[in-house]
Amino acid sequence: MRTDIDVVVIGGGQAGLATAYFLRRAGLDYFVLDDQSAPGGAWRHTWNSLHLFSPAQWSSLPGWQMPVSHDTYPSRNEVIDYLARYEDRYHFPVRRPVHVKSVSRVQDGLLVTAAHEEWLARAVVSATGTWSAPYVPDYPGRENFGGRQMHSAQYRNPDDLRGQNVLVVGGGNSGAQILAEVSTVCNATWVTLQEPVFLPDDVDGRVLFERATAKWQALRDGRTIMAPVGGLGDIVMVAPVREARARGVLHAMRPFSHFDADGVVWSDGTHSRVDVVIWCTGFRPALKHLDPLQICDANGLPRTDGTRASDEERLWFVGYGEWCGAASATLIGVMRSARDAAGDIAQYLRAIQPRSTSAP
Numbered sequence: 001m002r003t004d005i006d007v008v009v010i011g012g013g014q015a016g017l018a019t020a021y022f023l024r025r026a027g028l029d030y031f032v033l034d035d036q037s038a039p040g041g042a043w044r045h046t047w048n049s050l051h052l053f054s055p056a057q058w059s060s061l062p063g064w065q066m067p068v069s070h071d072t073y074p075s076r077n078e079v080i081d082y083l084a085r086y087e088d089r090y091h092f093p094v095r096r097p098v099h100v101k102s103v104s105r106v107q108d109g110l111l112v113t114a115a116h117e118e119w120l121a122r123a124v125v126s127a128t129g130t131w132s133a134p135y136v137p138d139y140p141g142r143e144n145f146g147g148r149q150m151h152s153a154q155y156r157n158p159d160d161l162r163g164q165n166v167l168v169v170g171g172g173n174s175g176a177q178i179l180a181e182v183s184t185v186c187n188a189t190w191v192t193l194q195e196p197v198f199l200p201d202d203v204d205g206r207v208l209f210e211r212a213t214a215k216w217q218a219l220r221d222g223r224t225i226m227a228p229v230g231g232l233g234d235i236v237m238v239a240p241v242r243e244a245r246a247r248g249v250l251h252a253m254r255p256f257s258h259f260d261a262d263g264v265v266w267s268d269g270t271h272s273r274v275d276v277v278i279w280c281t282g283f284r285p286a287l288k289h290l291d292p293l294q295i296c297d298a299n300g301l302p303r304t305d306g307t308r309a310s311d312e313e314r315l316w317f318v319g320y321g322e323w324c325g326a327a328s329a330t331l332i333g334v335m336r337s338a339r340d341a342a343g344d345i346a347q348y349l350r351a352i353q354p355r356s357t358s359a360p
């Protein structure tokens with residue numbers, strides 16, 4: 001079955017919903033396709049103890065502030081609940097579970113294809129996030145390692161790691177927080193490429209957002225600014241990480257030289273037995289559905305002009321990371337990208353088809 005529509009948003013996480021908010025305000029004909037069974041996007045898949053690193057009022061989507069939590073920093077369950085209620089509040093037309101297999105060019109637009117249905121869209125917003133594309137670096141001998149390996153995308157809690165030798169690999173916030181948690185029940189070793197960068201204790205996610213904003217404003221105004229200390233990847237000293245530091249376990253080692261069957265060999269030739277490796281090595285944008293468009297470079301990234309694809313005028317990106325908008329991967333930061341994308345789309349549709357837009 002094929003349906004015609006002005007805009008299809010692929011992905012119903014925070015980025016897809018923020019985009020829906022502005023498309024709705026612009027009076028556009030749109031819907032959102034999401035392959036999860038319920039609202040929440042990536043937050044449904046994070047580890048159980050994860051809390052935001054900014055307070056609720058600094059973690060809100062456009063139009064409705066996240067309710068204040070009894071903790072300063074809302075839990076992942078509170079974020080999931082907020083996203084579900086946000087979706088309800090504005091009656092966004094979200095269809096689930098619908099997995100988009102491909103987006104391809106046809107004469108009058110972009111053809112969005114799922115298992116049993118397809119849509120002809122005049123514009124497409126890709127907001128598929130990153131959690132479904134975990135990245136694991138290629139360490140020598142990894143294929144010979146007989147222990148268990150998981151990515152932070154699969155980690156939920158430390159219960160089944162009790163008493164084991166666990167290697168946590170990765171120097172960002174996921175690595176620090178998972179190291180902090182697993183080290184309470186097992187013999188944990190933390191491996192990072194460089195010495196991790198810890199933010200001061202009194203700095204939280206708000207500062208990271210302010211820094212991203214300063215950079216965005218400078219770029220927009222054609223100014224250069226001294227790069228502020230700290231980026232979105234630097235480690236926020238949330239309570240469990242501070243507690244790990246107090247226990248004396250917040251130390252990272254530089255990478256080992258290779259895996260063997262039951263552990264790793266370090267550069268000085270010593271061997272450590274390892275039962276489990278947790279890869280906290282990040283994610284790549286989940287853009288497989290865009291393969292037919294052939295717009296991604298060797299690093300898997302499309303060229304963009306703001307939020308719009310440079311090589312496909314009917315395609316926009318929201319969420320993901322800095323490449324499609326400063327702080328676009330955060331709850332508060334995504335508003336800017338979503339507003340820009342929806343504004344651009346409204347303008348584009350007016351130009352090609354005047355009747356498709358109406359006043360808000």
Ligand code: FAD
Pocket residue numbers: 010011012013014015016033034035036040041042043050051052053054059098099100101127128129130131132173174177205286289318319320329330331332
């Ligand atoms: P997602 O939430 O991943 O949503 C994308 C949706 O699209 C998903 O439902 C996915 O299943 C669906 N999808 C994917 N492919 C398809 C397809 N082909 N067809 C249909 N649907 C598809 N952010 C903050 O704002 N504040 C914080 O304090 C914060 N702390 C964090 C701490 C850690 C340790 C980590 C790892 C992340 C943190 N984040 C934080 C970031 C945040 O979790 C993610 O960046 C955010 O969830 C991304 O939102 P999104 O909507 O872009 O993607």
